[in-house]
Amino acid sequence: MMNFEKTQHSIFIGAAQNMNRVEDESIQLVVTSPPYPMIEMWDEVLGRQNPSIGNKFIQNDAYCIYELMHQELDQVWTEVYRVLSPGGVACINIGDATRTIDKNFALYPNHTRIVSKFISLGFDNLPNIIWRKQTNAPNKFMGSGMLPGGAYVTLEHEWILIFRKQGKRAFKKDIEKANRQKSAYFWEERNVWFSDLWDLKGTKQKINATIGRERSAAYPFEIPYRLINMYSVYGDTILDPFLGTGTTSIAAMAASRHSIGYEIDETFKDFVFDNLSSLKISDLNNILLSRIENHKRFIAARKLDSKKKEIKHFNEYLDVEVMTSQERNMEFRYVQKIECVSDCFFVEYATAPFGKSNS
Template sequence: MTEHKIIFGDSRSLNSIKDKSVQLIITSPPYWQLKDYGDIDQIGFNDSYEEYINNLNFVWKECNRVLSDGCRLCINIGDQFARSVYYGRYKVIPIRTEIIRFCETLKMDYMGAIIWQKTTTMNTSGGGAVMGSFPYPRNGILKMDYEFILLFKKLGKAPKPTPEQKKESAMTKEEWNQYFSSHWNFPGVRQTDHIAMFPEELPKRLIKMFSFIGETVFDPFAGSGTTSLAAKNLGRNSIAYEINKDFASVIKNKLCDVQLGIFDNESKVIFMNDDKGYQSSIEQLPYIYKDPHRMDKKIDVKKLKFGSKIDKTDKKEVETFTVKEVISPEKILLNNGLVVKLLGILEKKEYRKEAMDFLKEKFDKRKIYLRYDKIKNDNKNSTKCYVYLSNRTFINNHLIRTGFVNVDISIDYSCKDKFLKSLPK
């Protein structure tokens, strides 16, 4: 019989787990300032980048404590794409480099990384299908449709498996060749009950690669319980920590589906609470990260979304704004502090006042919404968009019809021909 403990508590302090009591750790840490998992003490969403890395380091320190000698820690993490509208400039944030640095500070051996190529968009890190200076060189931006699975080994001699464990845990030659390749290619999972899930295929492979039947697998960021499910299906025990008790029903539905006969008489699931909590003491870390870039958001990421589901309450509704200031015929300041440029609009200096007065009259106390073309930013990292009133009045086109502005023909966009036809004869 296998046993599966779901512990609701803070993984920065694994109070309910003994030293060297788990033989494999598989996890995917929370995103930085991108996903709101709904708990005030969560790691990531409300942190500066420096706070985020140091909070994660508390978790890795605890993982090292509970992991048996000679066993593996596997961390699924992607580089994160920082948008200029959120952080002031475009930048790829290599979170993995700080994880590697800290785990090696813990005297764990870094054993390389698997590159997981998956079907995705750049929403994970804040981008789109076509980004940068397209179709012109220099300022194009890579599409990040991959993540890393970092592999670490704790020093020391691993627990010795029994002959029966070795026999029952043996992999086929096909599995060995496929799993131990450095590139994996399978899709992600549809985000439904939990807003950031990885597919069961990911922990399934790692469990078969790095543990024996009857051993214990641990996930410090349980989420929807996928790692525990994979462990159960492969005859391993599991322990999982999750900070948000709201996910209890999601985990229970996944692990305790009697109709499907997942557990039957072979396994049992135990739900527990770790109420001791976590007391911050950064001096306990063997290495304290200092961010040379002082990265932090310039505006609330919830105030401007680009298709990514930020929290579980998100619905596919049109996001509306009001205009706080008309800066120029080309630029407006929104009520959330964001400056956007009207795509396709080129200022006529001799009609600057008339164009701005027109926009002020149109925007006066009215709600607007934004639509984007294939290019969301220009070569100066300004956000370019089509602006509509809530009654669907297309402001860019109406402004062009006045004759107070020219049409920008220096770049390609879907409404360029429409705008040219709208110019007064």
Template structure:
């Protein structure tokens, strides 16, 4: 019989900790207490990718494979928590497979609210072409919650007003002072004139981030700024972040660097070892890093092209 991880039950915000656990997250997650995690941010194996390393799941079986794992995630997530799922469907036989869309519908049936979809635009993606499409330069970051009311620190990811202060906001038309939420497609919302003279604005739901594959020791790592941005947005210092498909430990580095406790799980021992090695230096400079990351550099870098 599996028992809860003893050290985990006593975690408190003033006592930052990290646990890197080996195993299939379907089983390992059963050891975590109910409603004990504030944010899940993860990039699971994509269907049929990387068969030679951690095994591929056939796209037709992907939803069936994922649901027992997301059921555990639902159980361990707090009511006001968030689940950010970085995923992208592949093209098969000249068409996009629909497994991500099917997964979204299945997650809604499981009780998740599909609250938002963020787009990770891979800003350093080089051009390319196939007979029926161009190079894929974006991935989904699906945002699920358990309830309509959830923790969201919007101020923590504000971006400089940038060019808007010099151009669009300088000479406003009649409609700009009348516009309402439903009509605007920018970050300002409501009356655009309200934003004149301000230095910072809210970002959009498109994150412009370069991929970082070198020196990571993992062929499918996401950039450090990706989990950093979501951790700042959906958690407070001292909260608990979980990555059930942790790979090279990017989420571990981001969360502990921002002063959050973190649990990482991977089915391959080599990645668990890699994460544990990363953790020691990260924890050693925790306060210094937290101070550095809390400056708004992270969000500014992400939201500017």
């Protein structure tokens, strides 16, 4: 008999500086990509929050602009600390910026400014991830080209900053321990996901001109999906205070977690709801099926190598051999139904062994 469960995904339109709908210590994981200070496409969004930013542009006061923009983000990070539960994790995707203001070119290190704020709030900074985007053409040059003295390197990476609140999360009750085991990932996934260098292509998503942005700065689905599986368990609630196109919510749906998303730009509301409403159940479930098929290929290749140790563990639920005992109780939850009610999406799942009907 299949076990049906539901997750809830709430979308709020408004500033995340005051997340009064989110209770204290009710969130287990934050995954977000905020507006990047000193990147031109975000000037208007951040400038609407503080008119002084626009005034400083008139004065060409670059470093004051940089600081004022980060002070707007600081208010959100303060709320993040409030709503995260002890042991909760925050993952912030941010890129540094380069910009010329008043004929002066400089780097604005957004990641270091955010690290400083999170530490001041009481977070511990865990090892961070470098997301290598490889978006620049190999023949692209900056500054003085082949002449020394005036050139500068291109930025081809962004940061995924990892913070934890109040030490390691505890799983004390038997039901908590069992759920943690069901939420495990494959050994070979662990080896890739927990590397500090990710090679993933960035995502540029065209948006209807009436929305007001030529394109979004959406990160690829794989980033929030990995992070959600790495730092949360089934049934946890994931928060994205800068929801954008809704990628984090989609990843939470695929990973059988609840989610809450805030988006300050009201013109994005219809796009976010259309994006989530158009999801195909088969696409979400194919993510799980692909993980299983990739794992089977990994096991088959490993068996061909006579130098590798014998595989001694088996997962009956997934009907696959696994590398460690920690993978023996893994379960996947398949989406059965997605329903939109008011400002929420409800996703219904079924748990059934791989290879049997989930309908």
